[in-house]
Amino acid sequence: MGWMQDETGLDKCAANFVALTPLSHLARARHVFADRTAVIYGDHRVSYAQYYDRCTRLASALAGMGIGPGDVVATLIPNTPAQAEAHFGVPACGGVLNTINTRLDVNTVAYIFDHGCAKALLVDTQFIDLAEAACAAMKGTAPQIIEVPDPVAGFPATGRYPAYEDVLAGADAAFPWQMPQDEWESLALNYTSGTTGRPKGVVYHHRGAYLMTMGTVISWRMVLHPVYMQIVPLFHCNGWNHTWMMPLIGGTLVCCRDVTATAIYDAIADEKVTHFGGAPIVLNMLVNAPEDQRRSFDHVVEVFTAGAPPAPATLGKIEKLGFNVTQVYGLTETYGHVTECLWRGQDWDTLDAPARAAIKARQGVAMPMMDHITVTDSTLEQVPMDGSVQGEIMIRGNAVMKGYLKNPEATREAFAGGYFHSGDLAVQHADGYIQIADRAKDIIISGGENISSVEVEGVLMGHPDVNLAAVVAKPDDKWGEVPCAFVELKPGAKGDEAALIAFTRETLAGFKTPKRIIFQELPKTSTGKIQKFELRKHAAEVD
Structure with missing residues (x-):
């Protein structure tokens, strides 16, 4: 379907078919936007020519450590320039990038190291202890470590591992990037939250990430040279692919650590x-x-x-x-x-x-x-x-x-x-x-009626004293489950359970209103999601 009767000689070749990859954005930007500011982090400001150079040196250094096509390189880094550079430098040597949530516990990090078979690890000094403990808890061979100090943020080098800037300085600035030959090749490995068991390893390909960058520019109505602040953790869906996108349009990436x-x-x-x-x-x-x-x-x-x-x-x-x-x-x-x-x-x-x-x-x-x-x-x-x-x-x-x-x-x-x-x-x-x-898993079924926790939370958030609200199911002898709300108040506000329940009754049907409201700080993931599984445990213990 769609083929003409005679397509003799109309074949794919190097001239007319190139595997899609977000790496091509930075390869282009180093020329097209050479002198424009690519990355900002405090006093750290680099142009696109410098950004490409740093990513190239990282690729060279990793290759020198034995990292080749398909090998996994993990990171334990917040939103700093090194984490952004890893998004290009790791795949530029053929590696697969595995950005790991810095808030995970030791055993989960060890599991991810083992499951992904990480051969190298870039780790911010703040998380050196976590990395070392996870390596010690592994069943397999621990990854080689490169330390990424951040003295300005209060995390100077420990001296126990090669330091990131020293590694880049000793690498080859002329290292040839290893571009994918097939856009289905693996680009990144991300792990799910694992709230209901071991986290699952999600594998991204170059094609998907490339098209994400293209589609996002259209949807966000972007023009050339936006200034984008990286708030979404780069260990969360690779920051929604926005770091890969910025070189496409000559944008400036402003890193936000805290x-x-x-x-x-x-x-x-x-x-x-x-x-x-x-x-x-x-x-x-x-x-x-x-x-x-x-x-x-x-x-x-x-x-x-x-x-x-x-x-x-x-x-x-x-x-x-x-x-x-x-x-x-x-x-x-x-x-x-x-x-x-x-x-x-x-x-x-x-x-x-x-x-x-x-x-x-x-x-x-x-x-x-x-x-x-x-x-x-x-x-x-x-x-x-x-x-x-x-x-x-x-x-x-x-x-x-x-x-x-x-x-x-x-x-x-x-x-x-x-x-x-x-x-x-x-x-x-x-x-x-x-x-x-x-x-x-968050639907509350009370007496056979489905209650959306999102709907109840939306009503609670409309109260002037409420900063955040989360609603979960609380076991109930009569109804099976009833809504239980956890509320984080604004500074200076005082919790009045009866008044807040009455407030919800002004909008919601009676069976949807919370039967208990507990005032506390809500447990959150590193990406700002409320950890409802923790609240369910608490709700089950409340009278």
């Missing part, structure tokens, strides 16, 4: 940050920051937010501060975001603030690099697009993982029926826009 309201406002005011991505907790931080942590700025900052759906109340407030928020959605298995709440201009511009915020809380439609994303029932039939019937979000497209490393059974299950099964429950509106109802 995510605080002060750091974000300062970067926006001083570095003129135009874009950043972050979980809803980051939006909440900005909305609730005291005046002495804020800075004024005179441009609109474009924000991608993903994770738990942000409360409409938060979206309504942050817009007034100069941020234009677009809700996106995705998973580790999809390289990060694959849907967007694409704004329908004149159709929605005239809506009042609450209606606009409610629409912005939707996860939206498929981004350009995807083939089809929809909501189906258990038989893979399309659910009615009426905004009320729930089903599972199903995903198909180029930005879907190759599969789970060394786990063919889980891979087959995830891809059953020709779609990736997200495990997220959602409704679909008449215009095709998807809106998450809940993770399948």
Whole structure:
């Protein structure tokens, strides 16, 4: 199909077919944007020519350590220049990049080292103790270590391992990049959170990451030379692939090691940050920051937010501060975001603030690099697009993982029926826009009625005293389960359980209102997601 009757001599060759890879963006940028600022981290400022040189030297150094095609190089690094450079330097020597969550426990890190067969490790000095303990707990051969000190942040070199800058200085600046011959070659290895068992290794290919960068530029309406602040941890879906994307459009990457309201406002005011991505907790931080942590700025900052759906109340407030928020959605298995709440201009511009915020809380439609994303029932039939019937979000497209490393059974299950099964429950509106109802495991079933924790959380977040809210199922003798809310209050606010329950009753049906409200700081992952599995344990123990 699609072939002409005679295509003699019309073959793929070096001139007309090159494997897609995000490495090509930096290879091009070193010439096209040679003198433009590529990376900023405090006083560290490098041009694209220098950025390419540093990544090349890293590739050379790794090759000198015996890293070759298909070998895994792990990192335990926050959002600093070395972590960004690893995204190019590791695959440039043929290696596969495995960025590891710096907040994981020793045994989980050891498991990841073993499972991924890491041959080398770049580790920030802050996490040297974690790395050493994990190496000691491994069953296999420990990776070779390169230490990445950060004296400015208070983490000078220990002297126990080769230091990153010394390694780069001694490497070959003329090292030839090992570009993939097949775009299906593995680029990165990421691990799922593992909240229900051992984390699974998610394998990315070069094609998917390349198309993610192209699709994101379109969806985010980007033009040349944005200033992007890396708030999303680079160990989380490789920072949604945004570090690979910046050289495509000559953008400047502003590294953010410690995510605080002060750091974000300062970067926006001083570095003129135009874009950043972050979980809803980051939006909440900005909305609730005291005046002495804020800075004024005179441009609109474009924000991608993903994770738990942000409360409409938060979206309504942050817009007034100069941020234009677009809700996106995705998973580790999809390289990060694959849907967007694409704004329908004149159709929605005239809506009042609450209606606009409610629409912005939707996860939206498929981004350009995807083939089809929809909501189906258990038989893979399309659910009615009426905004009320729930089903599972199903995903198909180029930005879907190759599969789970060394786990063919889980891979087959995830891809059953020709779609990736997200495990997220959602409704679909008449215009095709998807809106998450809940993770399948987070639905509360009370007396046979399904209760969306997201819906209850959205109402709680509308209260002026509430900073964050999470709702989980609490076992109940009569109803099986009832909603139990955990609430983090704003500074100075005092918790009144009865009053807050009464507040929810003004909006929600009685069976949906929380039966208990517990005031405490909410446990969070390094990416700002609330750890509901911890709250479920607590709820089960509460009278």
